[in-house]
Amino acid sequence: MPIDAALALAAEPRTGEISWTTKDVQLYHLGLGAGTPAADPDELRYTLESRLHVLPSFATVAGNGSPGVISGLSMPGIEVDLARVLHGGQSLRLHRPIPAQGAATTTSHIAAVYDKGKAAVLVMRTEVADAEGPLWTNDAQIFVRGEGGWGGDRGPSTRPEAPTGDPDKVVERAVREDQALLYRLSGDWNPLHADPEFAKLAGFDRPILHGLCTYGMTLKAVVDTLLGGDVTRVRAYDTRFAGVVFPGETLRIRMWRQGDAGPGTGTVRVAVSAVERDDAPVLADTIVEHS
Secondary structure (H helix, E strand, O other): OOEOHHHHHHOOOEEEEEEEOHHHHHHHHHHOOOOOOOOOHHHHHHHOHHHOOOOHHHHHOHHHOOOHHHHHOOOOOEOOOHHHEEEEEEEEEEOOOOOOOEEEEEEEEEEEEEEOOOEEEEEEEEEEEEOOEEEEEEEEEEEEEOOOOOOOOOOOOOOOOOOOOOOOEEEEEEOOOOHHHHHHHHOOOOHHHOOHHHHHHOOOOOOOOOHHHHHHHHHHHHHHHHOOOOHHHEEEEEEEEOOOOOOOOEEEEEEEEEEEEEOOEEEEEEEEEEHHHOOEEEEEEEEEEEO
């Protein structure tokens, strides 16, 4: 069997060392579309080293390593065809604000393997800490078509209830034609996002935007619109990838404020769609927890 759930779950965690500089943070922010207008004080917080703060979704690229999806496929007990793999979702927990430059230790392991019948879902967990303690925890949900059916745990079956009523805020964010080319410089070199011929082999008529780029663009919109531009207020950020985005399209980001998620915290529910394709869903089940 290509996926040996018991072996994958029992495997020793992998550790590694990562580091990043202000240049890495600035490049990541530019890859999300930050810096427009270039002299806007709110945008300079993302682009100017003397004022730099770090959008928490930078955690998905810090150290320029392979995204959790790719590293998860190299774990013991996991032998699958990359063409059958989809990035199903991403979860991020912040233990404290991410410094603009630093070094840290990563510890990664397969936290769960679910049997969905016609597919398997792997949860690749990466915990990151520096000399001062834990920084963040990333979970990448990896969907593998055709690898289920061994009678294993099906995993959680419930999804968050969809928000009701009119959103508190709706914004639109344009995706530049070259945005995937810039974003991939932060470490995800998958040719699906740059090479038209490779994209056709994968079933797309042209390259698609990285899901984690949409993920970052969406968090930036929430921070700038509902959290007063304060990145340190973000406590957690979860999403499910529901569709693709093509460079040159426009994201429509709907936001609903919701009640407390605990003492001193609240939540923002978010839905993201592609304007030019009749609001085709892009991100779903998206929740930002904040202080």
